[in-house]
Amino acid sequence: MRxxxxxxxxxxxxxxxxxxxxxxxxxxxxxxxEETEENTTMEETAPFFKLSLAxxxxxxxxxxxxxxxxxFAEKAKKWGFTGxxxxxxxxxKELEAxxxxxxxxxxxxxxxxxxxxxxxxxxxLIMVDGEGYMAVPDAEERKQTVKNHYKxxxxxxxxxCHAIRVNLYGEDDPKIWKEASVDSLTQLSTYAKAKNIxxxxxxxxxxxxxxxxxxxxxxxxxxDNCGTLPDFGNFxxxxxxxxxxxxxxxxxxxxxxxxxxxxxxxxxVSAKSHEFDANGNETQIDYTKMLQIVKDAGYTxxxxxxxxxxxxxxxxxxxxxxELMLNAAKKxx
Numbered sequence: 001m002r003x004x005x006x007x008x009x010x011x012x013x014x015x016x017x018x019x020x021x022x023x024x025x026x027x028x029x030x031x032x033x034e035e036t037e038e039n040t041t042m043e044e045t046a047p048f049f050k051l052s053l054a055x056x057x058x059x060x061x062x063x064x065x066x067x068x069x070x071x072f073a074e075k076a077k078k079w080g081f082t083g084x085x086x087x088x089x090x091x092x093k094e095l096e097a098x099x100x101x102x103x104x105x106x107x108x109x110x111x112x113x114x115x116x117x118x119x120x121x122x123x124x125l126i127m128v129d130g131e132g133y134m135a136v137p138d139a140e141e142r143k144q145t146v147k148n149h150y151k152x153x154x155x156x157x158x159x160x161c162h163a164i165r166v167n168l169y170g171e172d173d174p175k176i177w178k179e180a181s182v183d184s185l186t187q188l189s190t191y192a193k194a195k196n197i198x199x200x201x202x203x204x205x206x207x208x209x210x211x212x213x214x215x216x217x218x219x220x221x222x223x224d225n226c227g228t229l230p231d232f233g234n235f236x237x238x239x240x241x242x243x244x245x246x247x248x249x250x251x252x253x254x255x256x257x258x259x260x261x262x263x264x265x266x267x268x269v270s271a272k273s274h275e276f277d278a279n280g281n282e283t284q285i286d287y288t289k290m291l292q293i294v295k296d297a298g299y300t301x302x303x304x305x306x307x308x309x310x311x312x313x314x315x316x317x318x319x320x321x322x323e324l325m326l327n328a329a330k331k332x333x
Contacts, residue, residue, distance in 0.1 A: 047329035048295055052076075052083030052124045054270060054306035055090055057318050062090050073115040079318055083124040083302045084116065085268075086161075088152060092130070105151055109158045116159075124302050125163040125200070125229075125268055128152045133170030134184040135177050135207075142180060146187045153192045153199075163198035163267055165229050168208040168217070177207045181217045189226040198267050202229040209235045209253050211261030218265040230262035230294075231306070232285050233272030259290060263297035273321040274309040280324055287328040295332060 053076040061067040069090045076084045091108060098104035116123050131152070132145030152164050166188070171177040181201075189199045201217070203209045214228060235258050236249035263269075271290075275283045294303070303325065307317035 045330060047326060048300055048332075049269075049291075049303045049325075049329070050083060050301060051081050051322065051325070052085050052122075052302040052304040053079065053081040053318065054085045054127070054304040055087040056127070057305060057307040058314050059087070059090060060314055070111050070115055073112075073119040073121050077119040077121050079315070080322065081121065081305070083122045083304075085124050085302075085304045086112065086126045087129070088126055089129045100151060105155055109155050112159055123159040123161045124304070125161050125165055126152055126156050126159075127165040127202075129167065134166060134188075135168045135180040136170035137176050137180055139183070142184045143187070146184050146191070149188055150191060153188070153195055153197050156197050157195040161197070163200045163227075163229075164192070165200050165202050165268070167204050168201055168214070169204075169206060172207065174207060174213065178213065178217055178220070182220045185217065185221050185226055186223065189221065189223045193223070193225050196225075198225045198227060200227045200229045200267050202231050202270065203234045203253075203258060203262060204231070205234065205236060205239075207237065209237045209258070211235075211253060211258030215261045215264055227265045227267035228262040229268040229270055230259045230266050231270040231272050232259060232287075232290050233274070233308075234270075255285065256289060256293065260293050260297075263293060263299065266294075266297065266299055268301065269294055269299060269303045270306050271303050271321060271325055272306050272308065273317065273324070274307075275311050276309075276317075276320050276324070280320060280327070282321075282324060287324050288331050291325070291328045292332055 055069070055072050058067065058072070058075065062069050072086070073084055095104050095108060112123065128149060131148035132141070134142060134145050136142055149164065149166065156164050168177070168181045171180055185199060185201070192199050201208065201214055203211065203214065207213055218226065218228060232255065235253040235255045236251070237253055238249070238251035239245065239247065240250045241247040273282050273285070277283055281287070305318055305321045305325070307314060307321050309317045312320060
């Protein structure tokens with residue numbers, strides 16, 4: 001009897017262990033299923049692009065409020081960005097005073113790199129202004145303008161950026177403008193190629209805001225490291241008053257057509273914003289439509305927030321633009 005009782009108890013114990021094992025197995029499968037579902041949800045909600053911040057978004061803080069431009073990386077990180085896009089003219093005060101010496105440029109690079117590393121953000125590109133007109137008819141002037149950009153190519157390379165953004169200003173005649181643009185871009189891209197830097201053109205007013213013409217220039221230059229930076233909002237070809245932006249645009253290029261044309265050669269993208277309605281939408285730009293164009297082009301790199309509005313503060317406008325981008329991306333799936 002005792003032997004039988006032992007066997008019965010042993011069988012019950014074995015059954016209990018089996019049930020415990022089955023329960024543990026089910027719990028493990030449930031956990032794995034939940035983790036898989038969570039990972040899938042994260043993948044589904046993640047945008048197809050990375051978020052960077054264009055420094056021009058805080059130009060009022062720097063110029064009017066005396067904010068140190070070298071706090072850019074810290075601010076971008078705090079606001080949820082992983083990449084930063086520098087604007088050279090926001091450092092002009094100290095660099096001009098030193099006549100852009102090698103020492104001054106090296107100090108600029110060192111400070112920017114230190115801040116980016118400290119705050120864990122990636123240096124993406126440098127937007128270059130004020131170094132001369134690249135689309136002027138005079139060959140010697142173009143050559144000097146190209147040389148003026150060399151120091152920014154060197155700085156971009158030392159900072160781990162992938163590009164510098166340039167402007168195609170200087171001529172209103174389409175034929176002359178194209179010839180001059182192709183020549184200067186070819187010269188500069190040849191120099192930049194050896195540094196592994198891209199030279200990218202933004203639609204930034206004048207003939208550079210004609211998407212088809214800029215795309216034609218890109219195809220004529222035909223260099224791997226020469227491309228575009230489509231901006232959602234810079235498509236005014238001719239203003240009512242060139243010296244007063246508040247007087248409006250006399251000739252506007254279709255913004256959606258322009259971005260579509262420029263995306264063929266895009267190596268960066270700029271999400272321009274000004275004002276927002278009660279629902280958080282940009283009042284002049286359909287962000288969902290714009291991001292669909294960008295996505296259809298197969299672009300998956302950084303898109304830079306560039307807030308230029310006046311109703312919201314710069315911080316509020318930056319965050320509103322970021323939120324709009326993420327919401328628009330969710331709609332696209």
